[in-house]
Amino acid sequence: MKDLRRLLGLFAPYTRWMLAGIALSLVVMLANIGLLALSGWFITAMAAAGLAHVSMDYFTPAAGIRGLAILRTGGRYLERLVTHEATLRLLAHLRVWFYEHLEPLAPARIQYYRGGDLLSRIRADIDTLDNFYLRVLAPSVAALIGVAILFGFMAVFSFPVALINLAGLILSGIGIPYLAHRAGKRPGGKAVEVRSTLRASVVDGIQGQGELRVYGASGRQIERVGELTHALIDQQHKLSRITGLATAGNGWITQLSIWFALLIAIPLVNQGMLSGPDLAMIALFVMASFETVSGLPLAFQNLGETLAAARRIFEIIDTCPQVEDPAVPAPRPSTADLHCKGVRMRYADDANWALNGFDLTLPAGHRVALIGATGSGKTTLINLLMRFWDYQDGSIMLGGRELREYSGEDLRRFCAVVSQRTHLFNTTIRGNLLLARPDADEVQIMAAAKQARIHDEIMGFPAGYDTFVGEAGIRLSGGQARRVAIARALLKDAPFLILDEPTEGLDADAEAHVLDAIESAMDGRSVLLITHRPHALRHMDEVYVIEHGRVVSHGAPADILHGDNALTAYTRLG
Numbered sequence: 001m002k003d004l005r006r007l008l009g010l011f012a013p014y015t016r017w018m019l020a021g022i023a024l025s026l027v028v029m030l031a032n033i034g035l036l037a038l039s040g041w042f043i044t045a046m047a048a049a050g051l052a053h054v055s056m057d058y059f060t061p062a063a064g065i066r067g068l069a070i071l072r073t074g075g076r077y078l079e080r081l082v083t084h085e086a087t088l089r090l091l092a093h094l095r096v097w098f099y100e101h102l103e104p105l106a107p108a109r110i111q112y113y114r115g116g117d118l119l120s121r122i123r124a125d126i127d128t129l130d131n132f133y134l135r136v137l138a139p140s141v142a143a144l145i146g147v148a149i150l151f152g153f154m155a156v157f158s159f160p161v162a163l164i165n166l167a168g169l170i171l172s173g174i175g176i177p178y179l180a181h182r183a184g185k186r187p188g189g190k191a192v193e194v195r196s197t198l199r200a201s202v203v204d205g206i207q208g209q210g211e212l213r214v215y216g217a218s219g220r221q222i223e224r225v226g227e228l229t230h231a232l233i234d235q236q237h238k239l240s241r242i243t244g245l246a247t248a249g250n251g252w253i254t255q256l257s258i259w260f261a262l263l264i265a266i267p268l269v270n271q272g273m274l275s276g277p278d279l280a281m282i283a284l285f286v287m288a289s290f291e292t293v294s295g296l297p298l299a300f301q302n303l304g305e306t307l308a309a310a311r312r313i314f315e316i317i318d319t320c321p322q323v324e325d326p327a328v329p330a331p332r333p334s335t336a337d338l339h340c341k342g343v344r345m346r347y348a349d350d351a352n353w354a355l356n357g358f359d360l361t362l363p364a365g366h367r368v369a370l371i372g373a374t375g376s377g378k379t380t381l382i383n384l385l386m387r388f389w390d391y392q393d394g395s396i397m398l399g400g401r402e403l404r405e406y407s408g409e410d411l412r413r414f415c416a417v418v419s420q421r422t423h424l425f426n427t428t429i430r431g432n433l434l435l436a437r438p439d440a441d442e443v444q445i446m447a448a449a450k451q452a453r454i455h456d457e458i459m460g461f462p463a464g465y466d467t468f469v470g471e472a473g474i475r476l477s478g479g480q481a482r483r484v485a486i487a488r489a490l491l492k493d494a495p496f497l498i499l500d501e502p503t504e505g506l507d508a509d510a511e512a513h514v515l516d517a518i519e520s521a522m523d524g525r526s527v528l529l530i531t532h533r534p535h536a537l538r539h540m541d542e543v544y545v546i547e548h549g550r551v552v553s554h555g556a557p558a559d560i561l562h563g564d565n566a567l568t569a570y571t572r573l574g
C-alpha cells in the first residue's frame with residue numbers, strides 16, 4: 001500500500017493528463033454500451049411497430065445511434081491520443097527522476113549493483129511502472145465510475161436486474177481479478193526478477209565477449225542465458241494460463257448474468273411492466289456492460305509486476321548518498337595546495353583501513369607522485385579528493401579549508417582527473433572532448449589536443465575530430481584513448497590535475513607519447529600523479545612512497561629511485 005501511495009505521488013504532476021485520459025475512456029465505454037443497447041431497442045421496436053402496423057418516430061433513436069457511434073469513434077481517437085501523451089510524459093519524467101536520484105549515489109553506493117541490473121531497472125522497471133497508469137489505474141477508475149452509472153441506469157428499468165448485473169460485474173471485475181492477482185503474484189514477481197537477471201547476464205556476456213572466448217567459456221555463458229530464458233518462459237506460461245482462465249471465467253459470468261437478467265425481465269414483460277424493445281435493450285445492455293470491467297483482470301495481474309518493479313526502483317532511490325554536501329558549502333578553493341594529515345579511511349566498518357594515518361603535502365603548482373604496491377591505497381586518496389567517499393579520521397585541507405567544507409560538485413570542477421579507466425563515450429572525438437567544457441570553441445579544442453600531443457593523429461583520421469571512437473573508445477589505440485582523455489582534462493582547464501596510472505597497460509612506445517602529453521599538461525598546475533612507472537617520475541618535484549595506507553618515505557625522485565630506499569621503491573614500481 002505504501003509503494004502504491006508513493007507511485008501515485010510520483011505521477012501527481014500529470015494528474016490532469018491522467019484524468020483526461022480516464023474521462024475519455026469512460027466516455028468511449030459508455031458510448032459503446034449505449035450504442036449496443038439502443039440499437040437492440042431500436043431494431044426490436046421497429047419490428048414490433050411493423051408487426052402491429054403502427055407508426056413510430058425512428059428519427060430520434062437513429063440520430064441517437066449515429067451520435068453514439070461518432071462519440072465512440074472520435075472519443076476512442078482522443079482517448080488514445082491523451083492516454084499515450086500522458087504515458088510518454090510519465091515515462092520521460094520517471095527516467096529523469098530516477099537518473100537524478102541515481103547520480104549522487106555513484107560510485108560509492110552503486111558499486112554493488114551489476115551494470116546490467118542497473119540498466120534493467122532504468123529501462124524495464126520504469127517501463128513496467130508506466131503500465132501502472134495505462135493498465136492498472138485508468139481501467140480501475142473508469143470501471144468504478146462506469147459501473148456506478150450503469151447500475152443507476154438499469155435500476156430505472158428494473159432494480160432486481162440492476163442488482164444481478166452489479167453482482168456479475170463485481171464478480172467479473174473484482175472476484176476473478178483478485179483470484180488472478182493472487183495466483184499471478186508469485187510468477188509475476190519471479191518474472192521481473194528473472195528478466196532482470198537475464199538482462200544483466202546478456203549485458204555481462206556482451207561486454208566480456210573477449211574474455212569468454214579466450215577462456216572458452218562462451219558455451220557456459222550461452223547455457224546460463226538459455227536457462228534464464230527458459231525460467232522466464234516458464235513464468236510467462238504460468239501468467240498466460242492465469243489470464244486464459246480469468247478470461248474464460250469472465251465469459252461464463254457474462255452469459256450467466258444475461259440469463260438471470262432475462263429470467264427476471266421476461267415475466268415483467270408478461271406483466272406489462274416492461275415493453276418488448278426494453279427487454280432486448282436490457283439483454284444487450286447487460287452483455288455490453290461487462291466492457292467496463294474487462295480491463296480489470298489484466299490490471300490486477302499487472303499490479304503484482306508493477307509493485308515489484310516499484311519496490312526495486314524505490315530500493316535504490318532510498319539509498320542515502322555516501323557523502324553529503326555541507327548545508328552551506330564554502331566557495332570553490334582558490335589555490336590547489338593539498339595537505340593530508342593522519343587520514344584514515346575504510347570502505348566498510350568491517351573492512352581493513354585503506355588509508356591508515358596518511359600524510360602528504362602538495363604546495364600549489366608542485367608535482368607530487370605517489371607510488372606503492374597494488375592495494376596500498378593510492379586510488380582511495382583520489383576517491384576522497386573527488387568526495388566519492390568520506391574519510392573517518394584525520395584532515396585533508398585543500399586551498400586552506402577542510403575538504404568537507406566544499407560541495408562535491410565544486411571540488412570535482414576544481415580537479416581534472418585522468419585515470420587508466422577513463423571512459424570515452426560512444427560518440428565523436430569532439431563530443432568526448434566537449435564533455436569537459438561544452439562551450440569550448442574549435443581553437444580551444446585543438447589547443448588542448450595539441451598540448452596532449454594527439455592533434456596530428458586526429459587530423460590523420462578521415463573524419464578528423466568527427467571520428468566516432470566506438471563503444472568505450474574501442475576504435476582508438478590505448479595510447480590514443482589516454483591522450484584524448486588528457487586533452488579532455490586539459491580542456492577543462494582545472495588548476496589541480498590528478499593522474500591515476502595514466503600509462504598503465506601501454507607499451508613503451510605509447511607510454512612515451514602519453515608521458516610527453518602529461519609533461520606538457522602539467523605546466524602551471526598542481527599535479528598528483530599515481531604511477532608504477534619509473535619513467536613517469538622524472539618530471540616530479542617529490543615522490544611519496546605509500547605502504548598499507550601510510551607514507552613510508554618521501555623525497556626528490558632521484559633520492560627515492562637511487563637512494564637508500566631505491567630497492568624498495570623499484571620493487572614497488574615493479
Ligand SMILES: Nc1ncnc2c1ncn2[C@@H]1O[C@H](COP(=O)(O)OP(=O)(O)OP(=O)(O)O)[C@@H](O)[C@H]1O
Pocket residue numbers: 111347353354372373374375376377378379380381
Ligand atoms: N570501492 C571499493 N570498495 C571496497 N573496497 C575498496 C574499494 N576500492 C578499493 N578498496 C580496497 O581498499 C584498499 C586500497 O585500494 P586502492 O584501490 O586505493 O589501492 P591502489 O593502491 O590504488 O591499488 P592499485 O595500484 O591496484 O590501483 C584495497 O584493499 C582495496 O581492496
